Amino acid sequence: MRVLHFYKTYKPDSMGGVEELIGQICSGAAKQGVTSEVLTVSKDTSTVDFGDHIHYRAKLDFEIASSAFSIHALKRFTELARHADVIHxxxxWPFADMAHFLTRVRKPCLVTYHSDIVRQKFLLQFYKPLRDRFLASVDKIVATSPNYxxxxxxxxxxxxKVEVIPIGLDPASYAAPSDEKLRYWRERAGEKFFLFVGNLRYYKGLHILLDALAGTDFRVVIVGAGPVEGELRQQAARLKLGNVDFVGPVGDDDKIALLTLCHALTFPSHLRSEAFGISLLEGAMFGKALISAEIGTGTSYVNVDGQTGVVVPPSDPQALREAMGRIWGDDALAGRLGHNAKLRFQNLFTAQQMASAYVQLYRQLTVKE
Incomplete structure (x- = not known):
């Protein structure tokens, strides 16, 4: 069986949560005899061979409101779809909706629905008819959590036509960190610290986290870069937060070392643009207590209040400060929540479970066809 994934971007051009999800599906499906190809648009049109799947890139022509468009991709999509059994x-990504109809490809197809469109409310009014026609035409829609x-x-x-397949991660792909990395981060971050990992974007709620830290001695390491980084650094300086370390983007070895060492993981995203939270899932995989906000998405499917961590109201610095204080001051509580988080990960969120569910769905679609 051959599956074609179609999305606006993928590794190595970008390293976000959707990209990680696609990679985990492709690698997991390969172990079950499914050949996967990924088509995106990019300024770099070279092909990337990951060993168990291939990434093709069509020339990016222009972008509107963060949505990429490519005339070249229509031809490439038609060519690759001709040899695919399933289109994923x-x-x-509005351009994918357009390509679906313009190329008139008649193959079984599904769409993984990662997020509602939250920010572009004005443009959404013009896009809605195409969106609804597209979603009505696909065979299956996959959501990543029942909450969403x-x-x-x-x-x-x-x-x-909606099915739920939770996002999964493969623990084997997270190699144990070197002693050198562990020693470096232990010396830099201290023996006890909260960790945030992610792109520094408007919906991540880091401005709320910084407000929550004012007047506390909680140490926090913030991993990542993004468009609001400058604003966040200015806010930290204004609040005179000497207990926050913006470390920027880091390599996998550094990230794994920080996940290994941290006391707990904090994830203050406050808007529905945060549909799941891969780094929240990573924290669970590493057996860490989790702190997140209730935004009606997959974050509260990963983090169950009182079981795997603490869930607070969104945009509430005081509630976030109190939650951090509980976990900071009670090592036994942090350990118990972290243990439960790891068990929940093992029961629901492994890459093997996710890939098997997608492969089963692919086969259902082809049999139906």
Whole structure:
């Protein structure tokens, strides 16, 4: 069986949560005899061979409101789709909706619905008819958590064709960190610290985290870069936060060392643009207590309040400060929550489980065809 994934970007051009999900599906499906190819648009049109799947890149022509468009991709999509048994779209990307209809490819298809469109409310009014026609035309829609299905008006509209397949990670792909890295971060971050990992974007709620830290002695390491980094650094300076370390983007060895050493993981995303939270899942995989906000998405599927961590109201620095204080001051509580988080990860969120569910769905679609 051959599956074609179609999305606006992928590794090595970008390293976000959707990219990680696609990679985990491709690698996991390969172990079950499924050949996967990924088509994206990029300024770099070279092909990347990951060993168990291939990434093709069509020339990027222009972008509108963070959505990439490519005339070249229409031809490339048609060529690759001709040899595919299943087309796997990843939403949201309006150009994929257009390509679906313009190329008139007639193959079994599904879409993984990663997020509602939250920020572009004005442009959304013009896009809605195309979006709804696209979602009505695909065979299956996959949501990454039952929480998101229940709180998304769009998914409720197409509920009869929605299935839930949670995002999964492969612990074997997280190699043990070197002693040198562990020693470096232990010396830099201290023996006890909270960790945040992610792109520094508007919906990550880091401004709320910084407000919560004012007047406390909680140490926090913030890993990542992004468009609001400058604003966050200015806020930290204004609040005179000497207990926050912006370390920028780091390599896998450094990230794994920090996940190994941290006391707990804090994830203050406050808007629905945060549909799941891969780094929250990484924290669970490493057996760490989790702190997140209730935004009606997959974050509260990964982190169950009182079981794997603490869930607080969104945009509430005081509630976040109190949650951090509970976990900071009670090592036994942090250990118990972290243990439960790891068990929940093992039961629900492994890459093997995710890949098997997708492969089963691919086969259902082809048999149906």
């Amino acid at each position: 779209y990843h939403f949201p 299905v229940e709180t998304s008006e769009v998914l409720q509209r197409f509920r009869s």
